[in-house]
Amino acid sequence: MNILVMTAVEVERDAVLRGLHNCSSFHVGIAGVGAASAAARTATLLAAAPYDLVISAGIAGGFAGTAEIGSLVMADEIIAADLGAQSADGFLSLDELGFGSSRIQVDKEWPQRITEALQGAGLSVHTGPILTVSTVTGSTATATELTKRIPGAAAEAMEGYGVAIAAQYGGVPFLELRAISNPVGPRDRSAWRIQDALQALQSASNVLMEVLT
Numbered sequence: 001m002n003i004l005v006m007t008a009v010e011v012e013r014d015a016v017l018r019g020l021h022n023c024s025s026f027h028v029g030i031a032g033v034g035a036a037s038a039a040a041r042t043a044t045l046l047a048a049a050p051y052d053l054v055i056s057a058g059i060a061g062g063f064a065g066t067a068e069i070g071s072l073v074m075a076d077e078i079i080a081a082d083l084g085a086q087s088a089d090g091f092l093s094l095d096e097l098g099f100g101s102s103r104i105q106v107d108k109e110w111p112q113r114i115t116e117a118l119q120g121a122g123l124s125v126h127t128g129p130i131l132t133v134s135t136v137t138g139s140t141a142t143a144t145e146l147t148k149r150i151p152g153a154a155a156e157a158m159e160g161y162g163v164a165i166a167a168q169y170g171g172v173p174f175l176e177l178r179a180i181s182n183p184v185g186p187r188d189r190s191a192w193r194i195q196d197a198l199q200a201l202q203s204a205s206n207v208l209m210e211v212l213t
């Protein structure tokens, strides 16, 4: 099995590579920050070599009470949460505008198997929707608006929807797995626990290697 893992930045890629122990079944690519760069770079790599599975992986913000710092979130749905239009009656998604869908369902089989293996390895993992945003949420009001609009939202990051769109167009199954570095809410950069999240990402990558090879 050939697996493409896309991380936004180098520190995430290095954490994934440490967990994978140079396993030759995996290629780890840099997506860049944001869905547009992630889609373009994922599509480029998919055009250059055949892959059986694409994984968007990295750190993320976790929604309070659902995904705590240092825990993992496996997406059952990837949602472009700010792709749409504002209106007097609130946010309108692509679906409501009639321009396709902001939501991409993830195939059930792999997430379930990987989640069970992560739990078996003693890691804390939650399954739920992972939001893709263009702007990191920085207030309680926006966090509350997102959880009202998207019940069950577990985490937010900036690349998953782009990676998933590229994989979908390429006909390749995809997953999103995130390690939580900070709470979604009022901006407090000093509260980000990036090292804890990178350690969780490394441990999770080791489990990915065991499950997928």
Ligand SMILES: O=C(O)c1cccc(C(=O)CC[C@H]2O[C@@H](n3cnc4c(=O)[nH]cnc43)[C@H](O)[C@@H]2O)c1
Binding pocket: 008, 009, 032, 033, 034, 058, 059, 060, 061, 062, 133, 135, 136, 137, 156, 157, 158, 159, 181, 182, 183, 184, 189
């Ligand atoms: O501190 C900042 O001003 C800032 C602005 C934009 C991005 C960052 C990052 O460090 C994000 C890098 C990377 O991490 C993911 N991430 C992590 N936490 C969150 C979050 O709460 N909301 C959205 N994305 C998050 C994201 O996928 C980025 O690629 C810092």
